[in-house]
Amino acid sequence: MSNHTQEVRPAIVERGEQLYAYVRGSVRMDAFAQIADRLPELVNWLAGNGAEFAGAPFFRYNTIDMEGESVVEAGVPVGSAPEPEGDIGVAVLPPGRYATVTHIGHPDQLVGVVTAMREWASREGLEWDMTVVDGVEHWACRTETYKTDPRVEPDMSRWEIELAFRLAD
Numbered sequence: 001m002s003n004h005t006q007e008v009r010p011a012i013v014e015r016g017e018q019l020y021a022y023v024r025g026s027v028r029m030d031a032f033a034q035i036a037d038r039l040p041e042l043v044n045w046l047a048g049n050g051a052e053f054a055g056a057p058f059f060r061y062n063t064i065d066m067e068g069e070s071v072v073e074a075g076v077p078v079g080s081a082p083e084p085e086g087d088i089g090v091a092v093l094p095p096g097r098y099a100t101v102t103h104i105g106h107p108d109q110l111v112g113v114v115t116a117m118r119e120w121a122s123r124e125g126l127e128w129d130m131t132v133v134d135g136v137e138h139w140a141c142r143t144e145t146y147k148t149d150p151r152v153e154p155d156m157s158r159w160e161i162e163l164a165f166r167l168a169d
Helices: 039-048 107-124
Strands: 011-015 018-028 058-061 069-080 088-093 096-104 130-133 136-139 142-146 160-166
Touching: 018 039, 039 069, 096 107, 107 160
Parallel strands: none
Antiparallel strands: 011 096, 018 069, 018 088, 058 069, 058 142, 096 160, 130 136, 142 160
């Protein structure tokens, strides 16, 4: 394998629906910080409004266009959420079967992990819950969850990141 492709052993898990609060943006992948930098704002807003946190923050990729802009949400799972305000929304991650893999390392390495997940799914005869329209991927649910708190572990090469891609029914 090249240094950009890693061997992965995804697990297939059944997930229930999950309420979450989010901020959505349309970003180029080389300007991802525009959406990533909104996570602290979202966390602080939720905490200030008495929300019950139910997991680690994540990015949900609604569309992926590697040559243009992708629609991405910076989200936080919640047990309950205050009334949406401004550009903060509330939605539900859909239930279903997901292929998941946990990566320990810098987020820049995720391109190789995603490539390996795609190769794995192809070998296994699995299809993603995703359609391609004019070269743009439209995902039913694809998340990247950051399980490491950067305030506790600032070394990004030691972060734990879970990818979860919904499989077609």
